[in-house]
Amino acid sequence: MTARASRGRRPGAPDTRAEVLAAARASFAEKGFRGTTIRAVASAAGVDPALVHHYFGTKDDLFVAALEIPVDPREILAPVVAAGPDGAGERLLRTFLSVWDDPAIQPGLLALVRSLMADDSAGLVRDGFIPVVVGPVLASLVRDRPEVRVPLVASQMIGLIVARYVIAVPPLAQMPAEDLVARVGPVLQHYLTGDLP
C-alpha cells in the first residue's frame, strides 16, 4: 500500500489515519525500526506529530499497527504472563497455536511472515518485532538472563511457524495443537526457566 496524495486534506479527516499508517509502513520498511521516528512519519504524512500519537500511541504501538497483525501479540500474551512462570511454556504455545490455527487469522499472519522473511525485512524482526513486541512480555517470565532465554524461545517458535505453517512439514502441519503443546511446550519451558549453561 502506498500513501495517497494528501495535500489540502484537514488533519483528522477520515483518510488521515490511513495515510499516517502508510507513511509509517514505508518508513519502517525503508529505515528500519530504529531509523523511524514519530516526527518523520508525521512529516511524511503531512500532519502534526501530536496527531500520530493521538491515533497510535507510542512508536512501539505504531510499529505493531504498521505490521497489520490481526491481533496484538502483547494483548494475547498478557494472560500467559499473568499466570506466572510455572507451565508458561505450554500456555505460551497453546495461546500461540490458537491464534495461528484460526482460519480467519492465519492467512494474514502467513503473509506477514513471508514478507518479513524477505531479505530486507530481517532488521524489522531483529530490531522491532522481537525486542519490542514479544521480548518484554516474555522477559517477565524468565528467571534470569532474558537476553539469552528470550531469543532461544524465539528460535523454537520461529522454527515451529516455518515448519508447521510455511513449509507444512508433515506431521507437524496436521498435528493437533494439544499434541504439539505436550511435545514442544516442555522445550519452551526449559528455555524460559530451566537450567541453562
Place this chain on the structure above:
Amino acid sequence: MTARASRGRRPGAPDTRAEVLAAARASFAEKGFRGTTIRAVASAAGVDPALVHHYFGTKDDLFVAALEIPVDPREILAPVVAAGPDGAGERLLRTFLSVWDDPAIQPGLLALVRSLMADDSAGLVRDGFIPVVVGPVLASLVRDRPEVRVPLVASQMIGLIVARYVIAVPPLAQMPAEDLVARVGPVLQHYLTGDLP
C-alpha cells in the same frame, strides 16, 4: 541459471552435465520433488536417462546436486550418526554450526534457504529436502517414532537457521558455537531420544 541451447551437442560433451543439472533444477522448481522423474529431466536436456544416472546417480542424488549445496548433508551427518544416539544432539548441532559458520559456505547456504523460503518452494523442502536428505540420516538416531521426532528436530534446526543467520537475532547471531551447542544440543537430544508424549 537457465539451460543454454544444446542442439547438436554430443552427449557427454563438457556442457552436458551442466545442462542436465539446469533441466533438473527447472523440473524440481516447477513440478516439485515427487513430480520430477529422471526420464523427464533427461528428455528436457536432450540426453539418454542412462546418462543422467551416470552423472548423478539416483533421483535423490540428482536432487541434492540440483540444490547446489556446497556440502552434501548426508556425508556431513554420517559421522554424527555413526557415533550412536548418546550425545547425538550436541554432535549434530556442532557439525551443523561448523558448516553454517564457515564463511566460504554460509553465503551459498543462506541463498538456498532464502530461495526455499519463497512461496512456491515449500514443497521442495517438505517433499524433498527433509524426507530425502536429512530424514533418513536422523531417523537412524531416534529410538522410536522417527515420523514425529525428526520433524521436531527439524523445527528447532530451522528456527536456529532463521534466527541466527537469516534474521541475525542478537545474541544468537554472535553466540560462540559451543555456547549454542550447550544450550540447544540438549533440546535436540530430547527430541531424538527423550520421553516424548
